[in-house]
Amino acid sequence: MMRRTLAAVACAALTVTMLQSPVAAAAAADHGPRLSDAKPCDGQPGFTCATLTVPLDHRGRTPGRLELRVAYADNANAKRGVLLALAGGPGQAGLRFDTFKRALAPVLDDHQLVMIDQRGTGVEGALDCPQLQAERGILDYDVPTPAAVRECARSVGSKRQFFATADTVDDLELLRRALGAKKWTIDGISYGTYVASRYAIKHPSRVKKLVLDSVVPHTNLDAFVPEMLHANARVLREACAATGCTTDPAADLAAVVRATDLGPQLLNTISVYGIVDPNYSGLPQMLAAARAGNLAPIQGLIDGVFQATRGPADDHSQGLMLSTLCAEERFPWGNSATPEFLRQPLLDAASRRLAPEKLWPFDQETAKNHGIMHLCLPYPRTAVRPVAQPYKLPPVPALLLAGTRDLSTPVEWARWQLSRTPRGELVVLEGFGHSVQSRTTDDRGRKAVEAFLDRG
Incomplete structure (x- = not known):
């Protein structure tokens, strides 16, 4: 699925008459x-x-x-x-x-x-869907409100299938x-x-x-993104070893995920932070502090990443992300042609069948509740174009x-x-x-x- 850069890159208006090349x-x-x-x-x-x-x-x-x-x-x-x-x-x-x-x-x-x-x-x-853009900016895994998703789908209208x-x-x-x-x-x-x-x-x-x-x-591509969830352990330990930190950031992350409801936010924050700094500088220390009961540093990072990644639709359109992913991806409930009332029960049942060891240091709740899943869960029924x-x-x-x-x-x-x-x-x-x-x-x-x- 899917991906992006953090920095907004501005382009001047570029529409114009054909040169005879x-x-x-x-x-x-x-x-x-x-x-x-x-x-x-x-x-x-x-x-x-x-x-x-x-x-x-x-x-x-x-x-x-x-x-x-x-x-x-x-x-x-x-x-x-x-x-x-x-x-x-x-x-x-x-x-x-x-x-x-x-x-x-x-x-x-x-x-x-x-x-x-x-x-x-x-x-x-x-x-351009202002409310969804405000809630997700240029990110993939921020969890939007159902109201923002439905308003965006209504705004784009029936052409969203294209x-x-x-x-x-x-x-x-x-x-x-x-x-x-x-x-x-x-x-x-x-x-x-x-x-x-x-x-x-x-x-x-x-x-x-x-x-x-x-x-x-x-x-x-599995909508639960188990490979991404599980890769956090490998990547954080590799970065920790390279920078000389003395903690186990994977074990600390696992403990924080299970002691709080921060799993989806941490998934989003860590993946974005790695785009800017593949050394994940300071993150092991924040996770260790959070495991010890001091959530302020990691919550500050979550909030800082959220604010830093607000951006306009003309740089990264969340309306387009919604229309693309929800129209073509396969989810635990099927696709966007599945009636809405069936989706949550099917998602719940599928998440219970996930093997926890394949998600660690995250868990079944993170896999079920990350931002892409909840971007498309309330998406209105829409015709799906079959592709090979x-x-x-x-x-x-x-x-x-x-x-x-x-x-x-x-x-x-x-x-x-x-x-x-x-x-x-x-x-x-x-x-x-x-x-x-x-x-x-x-x-x-x-x-x-x-x-x-x-x-x-």
């Missing part, structure tokens, strides 16, 4: 999808910003169109072709110039970098055609890895290579990147995905956290990508 001429020649209103991107020399118009419903049953913001580098004749960079979320704006230029710097001379605000995201297209990953995949295929690219390379981060994988499943002949950074598995769930990815060359201290998309997910990626290779980076290409000054992740893309 070689790729534009190619797209116009076949009268297919086109990029319109193109002009130089404000404050971003060497980039053109344009609009891709797509149908609301790619199956043609419901009228309506969406305008998606696109930015592409002006080196249209780059020798290795187009490199599409996909942001995380679901819900994160995609025109993240500073992030992608830094992450992909070693390969940008040979590739034409392309970015897109996926449907329901960005300055002009974000699904913001699933499958719809974005169809948008991307129109973008490829508009660019005139026969094939392209796709680099996805966090949820962007899921989008990239789903695109490769549907259009394998259009993908040269995949880079999957901080991997979300392409199928069969193949066991493996197609045989497209793929590089998987994982940091050992990532608790948003743990390395266990990357290893599972590798076993179902026929031409995949995994680079595990010791001591790295989430988004290994962009969130560290250490260039080992970027060098791995450069070497992979330079081959063949």
Whole structure:
């Protein structure tokens, strides 16, 4: 499922009239999808910003169109072709110039970098639900109120069924055609890895290579996220050993979870804290104090992370996250077509069957009550678009990147995905956290990508 960066990245307004570049001429020649209103991107020399118009419903049953913001580098004749960079979320704006230029710097001379605000995201297209945004900001696992979820669903209305990953995949295929690219390379981060994988499943002949950074598995992700819960013990102990702390943060976390009702909040806080500081500095001491009865430091961290991660919908849309996850994920009650009155009993029954040792240092209550579960539990019944769930990815060359201290998309997910990626290779980076290409000054992740893309 799903993922993100903590810092808000501002983009200027980027909609504009098509420049007659070689790729534009190619797209116009076949009268297919086109990029319109193109002009130089404000404050971003060497980039053109344009609009891709797509149908609301790619199956043609419901009228309506969406305008998606696109930015592409002006080196249209780059020798290795187009490199599409996909942001995380679901819900994160995609025109993240500073992030992608830094992450992909070693390969940008040979590739034409392309970015897109996926449907329901960005300055002009974000699904904005003020109450849900206030309660969750840019986070995944904050627990929202049912009222905020229902208000957001009502606000988005019946069109909410058209913001699933499958719809974005169809948008991307129109973008490829508009660019005139026969094939392209796709680099996805966090949820962007899921989008990239789903695109490769549907259009394998259009993908040269995949880079999957901080991997979300392409199928069969357990909504209880047991791998993430259990990974906290490994990661916190590893960080503790590396920084010389003298406590057992995993045992302390387990004791606090069982003595308080803070499990879901701690899951959210620790996963976010690790994005900023993969050493988890100070956290072992806070957990030890909490176990001893002093909850003030850990509660201060929970409150501080909550306040620091409030952000606008145009940076990370919780309305889009709601519409995407709740429309397509499999939950203990099934999916969003399941009647609401059946969901809680099915969730309760499924949580009782969970093996506690596979959740430790968290517990069954945390697995049942984390923010994604309660984002979708009160979500109104909504039509679900069926999509293929193949066991493996197609045989497209793929590089998987994982940091050992990532608790948003743990390395266990990357290893599972590798076993179902026929031409995949995994680079595990010791001591790295989430988004290994962009969130560290250490260039080992970027060098791995450069070497992979330079081959063949």
